[in-house]
Amino acid sequence: MENTPVVEVHDLIKTYPGAGVRALDGVSVAVARGSFCAVMGPSGSGKSTLLHCAAGLDRADSGRVRLAGEDIERLKEPRLTEARRRRVGFVFQAYNLLDSLSVWHNVLLPQRLAGVRADKGWAREVIRRVGLAGREDERPARLSGGQRQRVALARALAGRPEVIFADEPTGALDLATGREVLGLLREAVDRMGTAIVMVTHDPAAAAWADRAVFLADGRVVDELTGPTAEGIAARMTAVSAR
Numbered sequence: 544m545e546n547t548p549v550v551e552v553h554d555l556i557k558t559y560p561g562a563g564v565r566a567l568d569g570v571s572v573a574v575a576r577g578s579f580c581a582v583m584g585p586s587g588s589g590k591s592t593l594l595h596c597a598a599g600l601d602r603a604d605s606g607r608v609r610l611a612g613e614d615i616e617r618l619k620e621p622r623l624t625e626a627r628r629r630r631v632g633f634v635f636q637a638y639n640l641l642d643s644l645s646v647w648h649n650v651l652l653p654q655r656l657a658g659v660r661a662d663k664g665w666a667r668e669v670i671r672r673v674g675l676a677g678r679e680d681e682r683p684a685r686l687s688g689g690q691r692q693r694v695a696l697a698r699a700l701a702g703r704p705e706v707i708f709a710d711e712p713t714g715a716l717d718l719a720t721g722r723e724v725l726g727l728l729r730e731a732v733d734r735m736g737t738a739i740v741m742v743t744h745d746p747a748a749a750a751w752a753d754r755a756v757f758l759a760d761g762r763v764v765d766e767l768t769g770p771t772a773e774g775i776a777a778r779m780t781a782v783s784a785r
């Protein structure tokens with residue numbers, strides 16, 4: 544079990560209704576437990592579609608999706624939602640916090656929705672780890688972009704997911720704030736053993752990952768292990784010129 548990839552997709556094909564081209568055209572990727580994988584590629588190459596299908600937020604037309612060894616493409620609702628809530632955390636570019644709730648209640652919301660008893664001690668700990676101890680009662684609207692993304696990360700970590708899917712998590716942040724958030728994602732991998740799959744356009748952000756996978760026209764066309772920002776930028780130029 545320990546050696547099973549935390550995310551494994553095989554030969555995913557997806558076409559959106561009405562769209563002529565395949566958003567995913569036979570994608571296979573495996574992400575090791577406790578590792579950090581960046582997904583890169585030109586606009587429209589299928590990055591978000593891959594993330595959504597791998598996380599069980601959307602269904603591919605065909606292919607296999609395994610989360611922590613469980614075949615999720617066969618699961619019907621509500622079991623798919625349950626599997627997602629049990630195994631997966633999400634961080635989005637737009638934070639997706641509820642302004643009507645405090646930081647504390649935003650962090651606990653996924654567990655409330657799942658109807659499971661929240662681990663409040665752990666929630667306090669992850670809020671501390673993202674640097675927001677003492678801000679639990681505040682509303683997200685009063686926080687900066689970087690602080691809101693820290694709340695979103697605490698919310699993702701509070702359920703002890705095996706993997707966090709992050710879609711452009713630093714896309715709305717300035718450089719320095721983005722770096723702080725990437726440092727926290729890296730810490731979640733190194734200290735908590737959470738795997739992260741992160742879609743990004745930014746080579747400097749992808750360089751925080753252990754591995755970068757490159758998509759073009761719905762296919763995996765390249766990958767780099769132990770990537771540097773320069774190495775990634777060079778590959779991106781090559782991929783975009785295809």
Ligand SMILES: Nc1ncnc2c1ncn2[C@@H]1O[C@H](COP(=O)(O)OP(=O)(O)OP(=O)(O)O)[C@@H](O)[C@H]1O
Nearest residue numbers: 559560562566584585586587588589590591592593
């Ligand atoms: N809801 C949708 N309906 C129709 N077509 C879609 C939909 N979502 C994505 N597509 C198409 O699928 C392809 C892949 O899109 P996707 O958003 O996955 O790419 P991406 O690499 O994440 O792009 P970006 O970097 O611009 O976010 C594109 O051709 C896009 O136009």
